[in-house]
Amino acid sequence: MAKTLAAISAHKHSPVDQAGLLPIQNPLRIATETAFHKTLYMPSRLTTSEGGATAVKVVAVPKPNCPVPGLPGTTLLMDEETGSVRAVVNSAELTGIRTATASALATKLLADPASQVLVIFGSGVQAYHHARLILELFPSITQVKIVVRRRSARASTLANNIATLFPTVTITLESSEEEAVAKAVETADIICTCVPSTTPLFKAESIKPGVHINAIGSYTPSMFEFPPDLISTSSSSSSSPARIPHVLVDSRSACLAESGELIAAHVTGDRLVELGELFDPAATGGAADDVDVDAVAKLRQNGVSLFKCVGIGGMDVAITRLVVEEAEKRGLGSVVPF
Known part of the structure; x- marks a missing residue:
């Protein structure tokens, strides 16, 4: 990938x-x-x-x-x-695998290698593959919290499937009610939002320093998974820095055209870094080969990192x-x- x-x-x-x-x-x-x-x-x-x-x-x-x-x-x-x-x-199934692979690559580069708590929004194919790949890459994770609107058979099946693959990890289903979401998110080292939501799934003040976020469920200007104020400058001063100054994306042009969060926050292309730009296209290895360490450091600038993926045909x-x-x-x- x-x-x-x-x-x-x-x-x-x-x-x-x-x-x-x-x-x-x-x-x-x-x-x-x-x-x-x-x-x-x-x-x-x-x-x-x-x-x-x-x-x-x-x-x-x-x-x-x-x-x-x-x-x-x-x-x-x-x-x-x-x-x-x-x-x-x-x-x-392939869509779930390819998107989760990109998120896993971003997470490996940006998340705390000692991460212990993974919070996932959603219970579909994307949620399953994100959990599976990230747990394989981060054996330090001891808890997975799955935030769902209701405790459906699909949600229970997802939790059981992950528990079967990773028996030493505690898997819990969490309510999508505001208070429950805040409690789950404030413990998270890694957050994956896998829901085509039209309203932000959590509040900016709920996340803790050092968290990494993969936002992959929304793909139109009217959809929002995370609060735009995470990446926007202060409304009272255009010179005020954003909580997340630079955002990692799968495609700069696609995200500027299709990501509701980036559009609402008036994010410009100079604040976006494509995941592919972190690697040498001539390299034959994987994520550890020829990584642009300066760009990675920029993406971690304020301790909180974000990968936004709308999906690209390539x-x-x-x-x-x-x-x-x-x-x-x-x-x-x-x-x-x-």
Whole structure:
């Protein structure tokens, strides 16, 4: 994931290929609406040392009145030579994995390595993969607090699944009532918000010094997971510093266009650092290789760090190509002639 994000961030400085095309093409998503869903379309083309790949992911995000639960998603991977469809992939699980991988990378760079308490908002696929990956990276964590609107079967299943994977970690379900949220958040070393919320999930004064926040559930200008005053300057003085002066993002342009929190706080591009910019795109290693330590220090400037991710198509292309190539090697999946 570090290599993919580094390549995406570096594409503005990349020369065109022999056909005169940019090696990375990552346009902003477009959307259509039905009575029960908002459907997102995310096309992208990604060229790395492994070759080029083109894909489009279609995700139907349910509205509150949707009678059927779930987040259906499909990715079409195209054949680079013929232009025909190479594979059709159920992307619901892959989306959770790729987003959690980016968050885990950010958390490894910015969070306290001795973190003990993880607080997660949400009970879906994203919440599960965020918990799983962060617990693998931080064996110091002893508590996971899952904040949910109600103690549903899905929430209980999530808690049980995490407890099965990490039997020494205490897993609890917490209420989303304001007082309960404040008590949970004030103990957190790491917070993951995995909810497409239209109102902030917690108050700025509730967090403690040193906390790291991954905000990945909201993706439109009308959505808010964290309070914008965490990243805004004082309304009484434009020169007053923000609580979090610099924000780590998956894509500067996408977050400026789609993150409700950044838009409401009037955050400008010079205050954003792309996750891919922290790495050398030519490096072959992972998160520990060729990291921009000065940029990391800037992101930790006031002790509280934040990663905002709205999701970009290049991430979907990379993970889909990886899965399809592995499936082809193993003879998995169904071949449909057309």
